[in-house]
Amino acid sequence: RKEVEQDPGPFNVPEGATVAFNCTYSNSASQSFFWYRQDCRKEPKLLMSVYSSGNEDGRFTAQLNRASQYISLLIRDSKLSDSATYLCVVGDSSYKLIFGSGTRLLVRP
Amino acid sequence: SAVISQKPSRDICQRGTSLTIQCQVDSQVTMMFWYRQQPGQSLTLIATANQGSEATYESGFVIDKFPISRPNLTFSTLTVSNMSPEDSSIYLCSVKPGHSYEQYFGPGTRLTVT
Numbered sequence: 691r692k693e694v695e696q697d698p699g700p701f702n703v704p705e706g707a708t709v710a711f712n713c714t715y716s717n718s719a720s721q722s723f724f725w726y727r728q729d730c731r732k733e734p735k736l737l738m739s740v741y742s743s744g745n746e747d748g749r750f751t752a753q754l755n756r757a758s759q760y761i762s763l764l765i766r767d768s769k770l771s772d773s774a775t776y777l778c779v780v781g782d783s784s785y786k787l788i789f790g791s792g793t794r795l796l797v798r799p
Numbered sequence: 800s801a802v803i804s805q806k807p808s809r810d811i812c813q814r815g816t817s818l819t820i821q822c823q824v825d826s827q828v829t830m831m832f833w834y835r836q837q838p839g840q841s842l843t844l845i846a847t848a849n850q851g852s853e854a855t856y857e858s859g860f861v862i863d864k865f866p867i868s869r870p871n872l873t874f875s876t877l878t879v880s881n882m883s884p885e886d887s888s889i890y891l892c893s894v895k896p897g898h899s900y901e902q903y904f905g906p907g908t909r910l911t912v913t
Contacts, residue, residue, distance in 0.1 A: 722900035733891055733904040734842065777841060781900050785830055786857075787893075789841040 691716055694790035696778050702796045707768045711793045713761040713778030722781035723754050725763045727774045728792065734777055737763075768797045801826050801896050803905035811911045812882055819878045820908045822892035827872035830895040832902065833865070837888045848875040848892075882912045 696713045703709050715723075723741075726734040738745060740752040740761055751764040761778055778790035802825040812818050822831065831848040846854040846867055854867035869875040879886050889909050893902040 724901070733907050736901055736903060739899075739901060781902075784847075785895055785900060785902070786832075786844055786847070787842075787902060789843070791841045 692791070693717060693788045694778055694780050696790040696793050698791065698793065700794040700796055702798060703768055704798055705768055705770060707797075708764065708766050709768060709795060710765075711763045711776055711778070711795075713763075713790055715759050715761070715778075715780045715788075717780070717782065717788075718756075718759060719782065720759075720780045721783050722785075723761055724779040724781070724787075725750075725752055725761075726777040726779055726789075728777055729774050734789075737776070765795075768795075770797050770799065773797045801828060801894050801903055803892065803894060803903060805892060805905040805908050807908060808906065809909040809911075811913060814883050814912055816882055817878055817880045818882065818910060819876050820890055820892075820910075822875045822877070822905055824873045824894050826896070828894040828896045829872075831869060831875045832893045832895075833867060833875070833877045834891045834893060834904075835888045836891065836907070842891065845877070845890075848877075879910065882910075884912045886910065887912045 725737040727737045728734045740754045744753045749766045753762045775792040777792045780788045804823045806821045833845040834842045836842045845860045846856040848869040850869045866878045889907045891907045892905045
């Protein structure tokens with residue numbers, strides 16, 4: 691079983707749609723949780739950290755459920771520029787990051 | 800967030816040779832890491848670059864193949880030794896600037912071994 695599992699996608703949605711990504715992790719001792727965005731042939735960029743209380747940044751909302759070991763990302767009012775691969779990432783107590791395989795999002799006009 | 804640069808941005812190398820990749824940060828950071836992203840795959844941690852001591856390697860990665868230096872708090876190098884085509888990947892450094900868990904990535908070095 692992979693340490694961090696994500697929906698493989700691709701998700702193909704029209705502009706303006708709402709899309710949700712899910713992720714599960716296996717290590718209950720994980721300390722930190724993130725969503726990164728990776729554009730083609732570019733490095734991953736931190737989108738947002740994820741907390742148990744949930745956090746929102748504009749059109750993006752992330753949620754963590756420690757009991758279920760589940761992380762989610764919701765994107766509202768999708769834009770063409772949101773097309774990218776979204777990486778679910780989990781960190782341990784020594785700051786090592788474990789990456790999911792990524793979910794590809796395609797937003798069409 | 801810190802500004803991170805890597806050199807070279809890309810290279811094509813012959814099997815059996817070695818390549819050293821440099822990672823430079825514009826400010827002192829507590830931790831630096833090296834990752835590999837193989838074609839079509841996600842990122843895998845190679846090692847934690849420790850300032851003033853030997854790097855800490857992950858399972859499947861060894862110092863003889865991937866020697867790492869970190870002489871100060873803003874600079875690190877990763878060498879890919881005795882390269883084979885299987886080493887063709889993107890190599891990325893990341894930094895953890897402060898007390899938070901967040902990490903930021905350099906632009907990567909795209910390596911092709913022929």
